[in-house]
Amino acid sequence: MDGTFNENDLSRVVEADRAHIWHHLIQHKPFETNDPRIIVEGKGMRVWDQKGKEHLDAVSGGVWTVNVGYGRESIAKAVYDQLMKLCYFANSAGSIPGSIFAEKLIEKMPGMSRVYYTNSGSEANEKAFKLVRQIAHKRYGGKKTKILYRDRDYHGSTLATMSAGGQDERTVQYGPFAPDFVRVPHCMEYRKHELDGAPEENFGEWAADQIEEVILREGPDTVGALCLEPVTAGGGVIEAPEGYWQRVQEICKKYDVLLHIDEVVCGVGRTGTWFGYQQYGVKPDFVTMAKGVASGYAAIACMVTTEEVFNMFKDDADDPLNYFRDISTFGGCTAGPAAAIENMRIIEDENLLGNCAAMGDRMTGNLRALMEKHKVIGDVRGKGLFLGAELVADRATKEPAPEKLTQAVVADCMAQGVIIGATNRSVPGRNNTLCFSPALIATADDIDQITDAVDGALGRVF
Ligand code: PLP
Secondary structure, eight states, X not given: OOOOOOTTOHHHHHHHHXXXXXXXXXXXXXXXXXXXXOEXXXXXXXXXXXTOOEEEESSIIIIIOOTTOBOOHHHHHHHHHHHHHOOBOOTTSOOHHHHHHHHHHHHTSTTOOEEEEESSHHHXXXXXXXXXXXXXXXXXXXOOOEEEEETTOOOOSSHHHHHTOOOHHHHTTSOOOOSSEEEEOOOOGGGGGGSTTOOSSOHHHHHHHHHHHHHHHHOGGGEEEEEEOSEESTTTOEEOOTTHHHHHHHHHHHTTOEEEEEOTTXXXXXXXXXXXXXXXXXXXXXXXXXGGGTTTSSOOEEEEEOHHHHHTTTSXXXXXXXXXXXXXXXXXXXXXXXXXXXXXXXHHHTTHHHXXXXXXXXXXXXXXXXXXXXXXEEEEEEETTEEEEEEEEETTTTEEOOHHHXXXXXXXHHHTTXXXXXXXXXXXXXOOEEEEOOOTTOOHHHHHXXXXXXXXXXXXXX
């Protein structure tokens, strides 16, 4: 293949993709006969592929990212202006957009204080894990190194974050993992029957109490932190039941366990508040975020801590090891915070948090109505514009619908010009939860178009 082609020669782009690209998270055998999909352009809620076909994007770029929608000229301009002024300098020095965004971010996070810039959600989580380990060595004589994570939660693709991986589909065959990561049970009301001893009533408190059991089993003096998603994303879009978060907070306090909330998906508006944890009155020690921070216009992630955590690393300045010995080269890129400032301005000026909550209610209502019509929907759940509909073969037994059929629903929607997702990677081959996370700019018509497509697809597939 001769390597000279331009971006308008889309059949050559497809050929080059087929010859050289290793796509994320998919089997490539089908590309021997089918064309890979190339997304060429995006505007608002919609994207166009290489065939010129228009799609309504109900998953914000596939993985809950483009919160303010495509084609935002003001973000592109802010990034352009900043790059022309200063593209990069290592983050041991500061930058103008870095300072401005940090101040704006902290205004939205009462109780939090310090922002550490990095590039991806996985990395932000790794930074927090490293801090927990360092605190264990500094304060607790090398004890309290254990980090608890929850079944069905996901924290990233690196080896340490996979060591905290609650989704077996993503972790099997990648071990051995890092030591001192310990799993606690999930808190999914709909599948509580899969947990030994789960009660009918007060399941939220019971699920939180299981965390205490694990702490007691491991020894409170060995457990440094608990890492949780506010609403579990890839594990099946799971909101914790009533009573859960209050108990979690009490347990962390009781055993001196730092609470790390992974807001990589929920952060910056996805659930209808700036952060998911704010829906539940939680007071974290660490918050990590990535996807929606700049809506994918630039790569940026943040690990945010309290001043108390920060102070542990400056109180003994004579100790040559008493600072956070960590760096992220691209944490010094200025495009990220420049895009993030504008992203945040858009969310405020266009009242996208309010829109997210209102459109989330509308979508929940539409999905519940579909549940009446299609017995294959066993559960509808989520928060704001972060929703899931779990498909089951049998409502009584809750046996998951076959993944093949779930994927057929996704493909049918795609054929109708609506991109939805399917998730629940907790058990290999069990991705039976349809997943919806449209941009926060979605209108009532967009929401209805998405759920109408699902209605049609379910009718044809089941
Ligand atoms: N945490 C959560 C909750 C996620 O869903 C993801 C990615 O989907 C990550 C962390 C990892 O983020 P990244 O892919 O940017 O490394």
